[in-house]
Structures are given as structure tokens and as C-alpha cells.
Amino acid sequence: MASSLRRIARLSLISRYTSTDGRWNTLRGLSTATDDLNSPNQCWTSNKPVNLFSAINQALHIALETDPRAYVFGEDVGFGGVFRCTTGLADRFGKRRVFNTPLCEQGIVGFAIGLAAMGNRAIAEIQFADYIFPAFDQIVNEAAKFRYRSGNQFNCGGLTIRAPYGAVGHGGHYHSQSPEAFFCHVPGIKVVIPRSPQQAKGLLLSCIRDPNPVVFFEPKWLYRLAVEEVPEQDFMLPLSEAEVIREGSDITLVGWGAQLSIMEQACVEAEKDGISCELIDLKTLIPWDKETVEASVNKTGRLLVSHEAPITGGFGAEISASIVERCFLRLEAPVARVCGLDTPFPLVFEPFYLPTKNKMLDAIKSTVNY
Amino acid sequence: MAIWVARSRNIITQYFLKTKNNCPFDQNYFLFHTNSSYKSRNRFGFLDCQSATFMAFRRFESVRAGEQAEAVAYGNEDGHENQGIDFPGGRVAFTPQMKFISESTDKRIPCYRVLDDDGYSIPGSIFEQVDKETAVKMYKSMVTLQIMDTIFHEAQRQGRISFYLTSTGEEAINIATAAALTPDDIILPQYREPGILLWRGFTLQEFANQCFGTKDDYGKGRQMPIHYSSKEHNYFAVSSPIATQLPQAAGVAYSLKMDNKEACVVAFMGDGGTSEGDFHAGLNFAAVMEAPVLFFCRNNGWAISTPISEQFRSDGVVVKGQGYGIRSIRIDGNDTLAVYSAIHAAREMVIHEQKPILVEALTYRVGHHSTSDDSTKYRPMDEIEHWKTARHPMSKFRKWVQRNGWWTDDEETELRGIIRKQVLNAIQMADKTEKPSLDNLFTDVYDCLPLNLQEQEKSLRETIKRHQQDFPADVPL
Numbered sequence: 001m002a003s004s005l006r007r008i009a010r011l012s013l014i015s016r017y018t019s020t021d022g023r024w025n026t027l028r029g030l031s032t033a034t035d036d037l038n039s040p041n042q043c044w045t046s047n048k049p050v051n052l053f054s055a056i057n058q059a060l061h062i063a064l065e066t067d068p069r070a071y072v073f074g075e076d077v078g079f080g081g082v083f084r085c086t087t088g089l090a091d092r093f094g095k096r097r098v099f100n101t102p103l104c105e106q107g108i109v110g111f112a113i114g115l116a117a118m119g120n121r122a123i124a125e126i127q128f129a130d131y132i133f134p135a136f137d138q139i140v141n142e143a144a145k146f147r148y149r150s151g152n153q154f155n156c157g158g159l160t161i162r163a164p165y166g167a168v169g170h171g172g173h174y175h176s177q178s179p180e181a182f183f184c185h186v187p188g189i190k191v192v193i194p195r196s197p198q199q200a201k202g203l204l205l206s207c208i209r210d211p212n213p214v215v216f217f218e219p220k221w222l223y224r225l226a227v228e229e230v231p232e233q234d235f236m237l238p239l240s241e242a243e244v245i246r247e248g249s250d251i252t253l254v255g256w257g258a259q260l261s262i263m264e265q266a267c268v269e270a271e272k273d274g275i276s277c278e279l280i281d282l283k284t285l286i287p288w289d290k291e292t293v294e295a296s297v298n299k300t301g302r303l304l305v306s307h308e309a310p311i312t313g314g315f316g317a318e319i320s321a322s323i324v325e326r327c328f329l330r331l332e333a334p335v336a337r338v339c340g341l342d343t344p345f346p347l348v349f350e351p352f353y354l355p356t357k358n359k360m361l362d363a364i365k366s367t368v369n370y
Numbered sequence: 371m372a373i374w375v376a377r378s379r380n381i382i383t384q385y386f387l388k389t390k391n392n393c394p395f396d397q398n399y400f401l402f403h404t405n406s407s408y409k410s411r412n413r414f415g416f417l418d419c420q421s422a423t424f425m426a427f428r429r430f431e432s433v434r435a436g437e438q439a440e441a442v443a444y445g446n447e448d449g450h451e452n453q454g455i456d457f458p459g460g461r462v463a464f465t466p467q468m469k470f471i472s473e474s475t476d477k478r479i480p481c482y483r484v485l486d487d488d489g490y491s492i493p494g495s496i497f498e499q500v501d502k503e504t505a506v507k508m509y510k511s512m513v514t515l516q517i518m519d520t521i522f523h524e525a526q527r528q529g530r531i532s533f534y535l536t537s538t539g540e541e542a543i544n545i546a547t548a549a550a551l552t553p554d555d556i557i558l559p560q561y562r563e564p565g566i567l568l569w570r571g572f573t574l575q576e577f578a579n580q581c582f583g584t585k586d587d588y589g590k591g592r593q594m595p596i597h598y599s600s601k602e603h604n605y606f607a608v609s610s611p612i613a614t615q616l617p618q619a620a621g622v623a624y625s626l627k628m629d630n631k632e633a634c635v636v637a638f639m640g641d642g643g644t645s646e647g648d649f650h651a652g653l654n655f656a657a658v659m660e661a662p663v664l665f666f667c668r669n670n671g672w673a674i675s676t677p678i679s680e681q682f683r684s685d686g687v688v689v690k691g692q693g694y695g696i697r698s699i700r701i702d703g704n705d706t707l708a709v710y711s712a713i714h715a716a717r718e719m720v721i722h723e724q725k726p727i728l729v730e731a732l733t734y735r736v737g738h739h740s741t742s743d744d745s746t747k748y749r750p751m752d753e754i755e756h757w758k759t760a761r762h763p764m765s766k767f768r769k770w771v772q773r774n775g776w777w778t779d780d781e782e783t784e785l786r787g788i789i790r791k792q793v794l795n796a797i798q799m800a801d802k803t804e805k806p807s808l809d810n811l812f813t814d815v816y817d818c819l820p821l822n823l824q825e826q827e828k829s830l831r832e833t834i835k836r837h838q839q840d841f842p843a844d845v846p847l
Contacts, residue, residue, distance in 0.1 A: 096628060101655065101658075102651075102654050102655060102658055104650070104651045104654065104655070106617060106647055106648055106651045107617045107620075107648075107650075107651030107652070107654065107655045109617075110614065110616070110617025110618045110620070110621065110648060110651055110652065110655075111617050111618070111620050111621035111624070111651075111655050111659070112621060113617075113618045113621060114558075114617070114618035114619060114620060114621025114622040114623070114624070114625070115621035115622070115624055115625055116621070117606070117618070117621070117622060118621075118622055118625035118626070119625075120625055122621070134647065137611060137614060137648075138614060138617070138618075138648075141609065141611045141614060142609065142611070142614050142618065145609070146607075147814045147815075147816075147817070148592060148814045148815055149589060149592055149593050149597070149599070149607050149609065150588070150589060150599040150601075150606075150607035151587070151588045151589045151590040151592070151599070151810075151814065152590075152813070152814045153588055153599055153600070153601035153607070154599065154601060154606060154607060155817075157817060187815050188815050188816065190816075211817040212816045212817055240820065240821075287816070287820035287821065287822050287823075290821070290822075291821075
């Protein structure tokens, strides 16, 4: 029951994204503030509503089209991928550039590092973020240190690892996890998580073209659920720049990916109680944009961080510590963290485990009333 | 024949089965059918019977389950014609026999060698001719590697460098492999292959710069000694984790393949490395992607203190190739001419057939694993001594070179004196050279310095001003 409620709640939010009412325009107005970054000569001729997997698919088409040295591969990628993100790529660009790999994550990432080290854009898919751990050594000890250890003689900056992450309502232990914090402890890689179709396309293109290895986690719950107008053409959104997606004055909420939609709902509810929340999408977790969060907390005096991953050692702890360092005298309450529990990601108990809207609402109220 | 059938894809299998009565093909052909007129590009006479099939059968034209094995009569040893199943990868025959495949071959796979222990070429042995100039350069390089190892090892013992690791006993593998390759071939090293760099022109001073972590070290003083890298010499950075380079090799090679380069990747590992998951990943990816990688396993008997008897079962490393559909060969890693010939031939196959090959070179780690190890604690002295003297690769190669009249004792004495002086000079120079400046701590983590690193650098510099005594004086600020 609670699970389906959560899903409906997400749906209602998504539909708001697609509506043309003032709320959406505000959101979009903010989120497109940086859009002119990539191509001043381009005007956005056509914005069609598409879901998140289609936006990813568009980005991959553009990446392959604009760079003959770009490759897309991973388990089941050839026929379009289990989430359909790679649909049509093999047909259009051929099986030499878009192909299945053996079922072996360390092989996929190792192969991708080698390919990237030769000046290619290696776009590797890990089918679920839950299965990225066999590749952990390749990411942590190899990709992240490739440039540093060779004194910049070699680099694998063309490497982008895409992996669907997060809750999906029925994923249990191994189709639900949010492993971003493990990777945020690794100097040399970037970690990026988009919140919506438009963001996914613009950020993914930036990641693919960034001269550093990037782990790009895609919110799989939103693959089909999130629908948004997305410019058809090539555009990029900047990395390491957070975005204020809702302005407010009483408390700052920081999150990323799918969790932002839950946070957005909490903001709406809190507003009914007269609490004005400022919501920030961090987008890039490392290297992260402390300045935007700092400026917001200096304005509101309060901070809440939320993520699906377990609270202990989660990236929320890093944000909390950094903001306490920077804004100690301005803070009017302890930093609140509303996160997953310190259990394995459960199946039946998923609605209990998750940082839900009302858990967040309670935390907002107690922080504001501290 | 049976081996070949098992490793071949269906189409090739059918081809052989249909033509087996007239295909001049047997195990001996498969191993080495070469001769002294070995210079022409398409010299693999033994491949003639299938080369057309092989060349036409490239990865991207493969294979959908149902399309294969149409209506081709299939027989097997048991005579059950036409009893089979169309299965992805090719038709499989049925048999009423419940036969388990043996866990290992009846006989161990033999080891290809050219020179006997006294440095005489074995009658009838087939090998790549080596001219005087190459042979002498190879021998001189081995001597240089040996002297560099001895003096650098000593420098570590004196506390002048923090760590060292010798290639002692594996000089032939290092140098003969390098000699059989071209400079365009890309090396993904493990860590006991500095001889490749030496052969390619990396100077003794450059080795010393790395080991001493000077400002001239290409790695900017960031890695432990012996973790060399040189873009100029197509030599990827050594990284301590074992076997991580193997799946990367498949990716590098795939790039060469896509660029139609006349070059291959040579990826090294030790016997211990074959137990890593990345060994499996690397070989399987290279096989499936048909990537031109020459996998070179230096089976030196020991992974630090773990003997190969505690590392794997079956017949060592060479037999693992077939499981991946990778052609493989076992060679005497202490026989310079065998290494040279096998690598020469393997390289040709890897590049022109666009598929990986696995080479297992039997050798022995005469030195300790590293300066942090004392191998006399776990293996008998007389075993080490035997490989250091009677089985040492340089002694028998020297005999062969001298017997050809290409080298004399006087030249040997003179060379050793010169190299010794050069190595000592390089060490002295490196010892005097300043360290890389502090900014190199922060650069190259990313392509440019992110804000957090800018802050941390600033903060560290302020700390240094307050507590200069806490930090090494030889690092320029």
C-alpha cells in the first residue's frame, strides 16, 4: 500500500513536471539557466516530452554521432538494453561501436579503461548499480589513478560508466541500492546523478565529453515515470554545479536523483504549514559544489540532506560536516539527515526503509522548530 | 585434431570435418611449422588449410544460433550420425556414452625450446633466425638489466631508495620479447618487465629518476620505485594490483583493431596473476572481442611465497587458453631463442588473424619477490642456486652467442665495467636531483584542479609555513 502510494506520489510529481502550469515553468526556468553554456549558436527549436530512458537514448545517439571514436557497450546493450536506453544504437552505428559484452563487470570496466586510454570515448553500461562491485577495483585502483600515477602521460578521461541505481518498489537487495557514497571516496573520478529526463541528457553528454572518468548513476525508478520536455538537439549541462530548483527562506534541502521528487513533495507540504523550503539538486557529488549549498544555508540557517542510501557513511554525512565547518555560526539547528536505514535494502519492508515524504516533513518541522 | 575441433567455431568445424581427409593438419603443424625462409608476411604454412576461413570469419559477421549448421551431416566417434542439437555456438552431437571430460590431459603440454642447457641449438629445432647485431644487442641488454638490478637492489639495501624488485632469472623473457616486437606494440606490464623499456631506449638515468622519485620522473614521484611508465615507449604505467591490466589490454587492443593498426598489445602477468578474476575477464573479453592481445604469462613458480602447486590445478597456465578459445603455447622462458621465436610468430598471428594468443613461459624467479621479501624462508637454497647457475638464461645464450663468434670474454669484461659505471652515475645523479615540487601532489587527480583541492593546497601551504620542520626539506615548495 505504502509502496504504491509512493509510486503514485512520484507520478503526480512527474505529471507536474510535464504540465505547463506556473510550477513547472518555474522549475524549468531555473533548470535551464545554464543551458546556453554548450552552444551559443544553437536555439532550442524543438522540445518534445520524453521519458528518462529516451532522454538517455538521445544523449547516446548524439554522443556516437558527434564523435566517431565513441563506443557504447555492456551486458545486453546490443538489442537496446534491459531498460531500453540503448535502443536503435547498434542498428544505426553498427556492432563495432555498440555491442554486447560478456557478463563480467570487471571486464566491462577494465576493457573500457583500455579503450578510453587510447583516446576513445568509452561509454560502459553496468546493468544495475548493485552489480558494479566486481568492477570496484578497476574503478578505484585503475580508472581513478590512471592520470595521476603516470604523471599525466596516460589518462582514461574518455571513460563514462552508466549504471541504474535506487529504489524501484520491488527490487529487493540487489536491484535497489544506491552505492554512490563508495565512489565519492575516490579522488580522480566524478560522480553524477540526474533528476529528470532533461537533466539526464544534458549531464550525460557532459560526462561523456568530460576529460575525466565519470560514474553516472541513473534513477531507474524514473526511467519510464519521469516525462519532461527535452530539447532534441545536442546540449550539455555543467558538472560540479548544483542548482537551486526551488527557492525558499526557512530551510535548505539538499539531494540528488530520484529522491528530489520526494523532497519536492515535502517542500509543497511544508509550505502549507508556512515553512518555506529551498531545494537544491547537487547533481555532481564529487567534486561537489559547496558554494551553492553554503550560500543557501547562509540564507536559511538550516540544512536537511536526504538520500536513499544508508545513513551511516552516506554522502549526506560529508555534506553535513562541510556545511557545519562553513556555516557553524549561521546554523540555527543541527543538520538533519533523512536517509535509508542501516540495513540491507529490503523487499517487503522497502516502504519502511525509505526516506519518505513524511519522514522528511517531520524532520523539516523539528529542524525549523528546534 | 580433436583439440582443434573443440576450439573452433561451428563453421570452421564443418569445414574441417568435410575436408579432414585431405587437410594436411595435425598437432605438429599447429605448434610450429616455420623454417628459415620465414620472412614473408603470410608465412604460416600450417594455416593454409584454414586461413581463408579464419580471415573471413571476423567477429562482426558472427553468428546467430539458428543460422548455423544447417543440414550438414555430423558424425562423432560413436558413429551416431545426425544425432545432435542445434545450439547457440554450433551443432552439438548427442552420445549415449556418459563420458566426463578428464580434469587434465594425460601428458603435460611440452615446452618449446631451441637451445639446450649448454647453449647448443637442438637438432631439428625450428626457430626465427637472429642476426649478429640483434643477438649481441640482446645479450648486452640482458647484461645491462642484470647489472642495473644488482646495483639498484644494493641501493635499496643502503637505504637510498625505498623499494626494489629484480628481474633476475627472467632476463630472457624481458629482452627477447622486446626484441621480437616493434616499438608500436603497446605494453601493459605487470611489474617484472623493465627490460622491455630498456630495449626500447629508456635510459638508465630514466630508470634511476623513477626509483629515486626525482623531479625528472615521468610519474612525478607519485609511485613506488619500479612503477615505470613511458608514453614515448608505448609502455603503460605499472600498477601494483595484480592482473588489472589484462581486461584493459583487451580494450587497448580493440582500439588498435578499430584503427586498423599494424600493432598488437602485449599484456604481462605472473603465475599468481592467473588466479585473479581479471585474468578471466581479460582473456574472455579479448577472445570474444577478437582483440589483438598477446597475453604473456611469466610462470616463475612463485607468487611471493606461494608455489604454483598451491596456485592452480591441471597443467599450469597454457591449458587455460583453450577454455577461452585462445591459441596458446608453452615455451622455455630461459631460452632466449625460444622466447624470441615464439613471440615473433605469436605477434604475427595476433595481428594478422586479429585474435589473442596466450604464451606461458616457464622460468624461475631467482631473486626474492622484492626487497620486502626473503625467499629463503620458504624455498630451498639449492633450488635457487640451480636456477641461478645451471638454468640461468644468460649463461646458455652467452654460450650460443660466443660459439657463433659474436662475443668474447674480453668484450664481456669491458661491457660490464662500462655498464656498472653508467648505472652508478645514474644513481648518483638521481640522488642529487631535487624532488618534484609540491604542486605535483595536487595536479593530475583531474585534468584541472577542482575547488576542494585548491582549498586543500592552500591550507597545506599555510600549515607548512607554521611547521616547516614536519615536512621533507628536499621537496621544493
